[in-house]
Amino acid sequence: MEDRYSKGLKNLKKIHPEASKALIESLKNIAPDLGRFVVEFAYGDVYERGGLDLKSRQIATLAALIAIGDTKPELKDHIKGALNVGCNRQEIIEVIIQMAVYAGFPRAINGINTAKEVFEEIDNEK
Amino acid sequence: MEDRYSKGLKNLKKIHPEASKALIESLKNIAPDLGRFVVEFAYGDVYERGGLDLKSRQIATLAALIAIGDTKPELKDHIKGALNVGCNRQEIIEVIIQMAVYAGFPRAINGINTAKEVFEEIDNEK
Amino acid sequence: MEDRYSKGLKNLKKIHPEASKALIESLKNIAPDLGRFVVEFAYGDVYERGGLDLKSRQIATLAALIAIGDTKPELKDHIKGALNVGCNRQEIIEVIIQMAVYAGFPRAINGINTAKEVFEEIDNEK
Amino acid sequence: MEDRYSKGLKNLKKIHPEASKALIESLKNIAPDLGRFVVEFAYGDVYERGGLDLKSRQIATLAALIAIGDTKPELKDHIKGALNVGCNRQEIIEVIIQMAVYAGFPRAINGINTAKEVFEEIDNEK
Amino acid sequence: MEDRYSKGLKNLKKIHPEASKALIESLKNIAPDLGRFVVEFAYGDVYERGGLDLKSRQIATLAALIAIGDTKPELKDHIKGALNVGCNRQEIIEVIIQMAVYAGFPRAINGINTAKEVFEEIDNEK
């Protein structure tokens, strides 16, 4: 078990250096096993797989989160995660604009507003 | 208008050499303008944009279609489209497996079954 | 109770003269109360209300069914229902095309294909 | 009509002793009939039925609300409702964790955060 | 291109005299082309079409936004838009109540609460 958790934690920290701790902390007192499943399954089993580079994986995740809706906190984390694994801001914006075609304009506009928030947070931290 | 339509048709034929005709044909007698909007807006305005390569655009589309659900015909076309712009089968499978994390296992399993159908169709045509 | 059921049945028969019987029949042996709730609540309580004409109600229902997805049998019935309360084919097509903006092109294209099926069924019955 | 309303109100008060009043109040000036339909149809017709105990009904409702998304106020009320009809906190957490499998991790994580809020509100009221 | 944009802007200003500027402004620094697509495609191509009056188009949009969920800012704008093209408050409320049948009560209740907010904002501005 250790092994999957360690691998997952390494991937989680690489993609989400800031958010990783907060996620695990926030689940610790109520559902620590859900935090463990995120680390072991999502980041230990799935992100650890070869066959698709991390940048493409983040693009897929952004598209899915925007399409699904009601995922703003996760979308914020994954926009940062996309930047951390090599996407530039324009690429993120392009994914979001493209979602207007597949999930409708409201989802795309909300996604852009979330990206705007994230980019401003990053710029203000500098 | 011509211009956007021409650009869109070029992109549509590049990504979906087989499906492009069928899509426009199927809409011709009932809602030809919807077919025109697909060509002009989706493929002429959005896919024509720079800033994100076509392979990444197809990955985003696959992720969105699987997450949304009830999109089997479009998913089949876009799995072929992903292959046509340089994704290999393993990359497509990875995108679908990853959707188990973000959209749940039923969507991922249905997506894999659709990919299986597409790959078998392609293998049988050879 | 009789009263709500009678009012609902009258509305159901007005909007869906063919489908009304089939719906109630199909639920009769497994969940007759679900059929009763459709009649009493959906058609007896809601459609019976004033304040919005039946044509507008059908337009709202078509939009919702297309946006939600995975509702093909209901969409077929409500396209017929829309025709029965005064929508013409072009108006139905317009509602569906407009859904490309709010729910994405896959939902709109699927909706148009469903409308095509319904219109062909009607034309073949003549 | 009186009868269904009375039965519904009894069920609503049993499951949501605090929220029941607020719900009806908040709808009173804008759409009192929607409040009446909640009481008569949801709690008078559906929850009044035998064949499934109230605890199981609340588990089904929690699962549905988490899967659907964008239902935070309703989810908060129904987490309290689940506690009121005999679910313990661990059972509620288990339902939410299980939703990671069927609706994806973002929905489950958001659900857990909502449960955390509810449990803290309850603990602070003591 | 000018032409579609001009037509779209005219429609956008007619339906959303207040929100139109804010929408374009908010997208200007991050994804101005998404703003342009809203104007050109949604309001220039789709809303410009004949075959369905603007009031019916707004009813379809309200129904879709409520059914989709996680669209509160857009729903607020389109409730105002519906009022601007001739819907009265009762008609808007009726569309929302009807959504309880097709998208479930949580979506309808959230929709009513959003309508309440909009109506109060309008009344307070007087």
Place this chain on the structure above:
Amino acid sequence: MEDRYSKGLKNLKKIHPEASKALIESLKNIAPDLGRFVVEFAYGDVYERGGLDLKSRQIATLAALIAIGDTKPELKDHIKGALNVGCNRQEIIEVIIQMAVYAGFPRAINGINTAKEVFEEIDNEK
């Protein structure tokens, strides 16, 4: 790893004695790891947990699948699964009817039609 897989397979066989083999088989040639994740994560990690009985877990799953939509094959398997862990037909029907309240009538009616198919398949096998 063996251990989670073994536990998961035991749970999977208990809940889905017929479908378990078919699921793993169908994924074997295209995405065997997705089959492994179903066994290890869904049935080995999640269903193995205490804190909620299997019958309640199946009720939650049925509710989620109906609410999500476009999950007919999974819903069929889980209706059988619910019967296998102690739900009776009436309880399953009650969960589905209740979904009319939370996810709308179309989802509930489709769910009932799926249940009908499953029950008839079971009766015909006798």
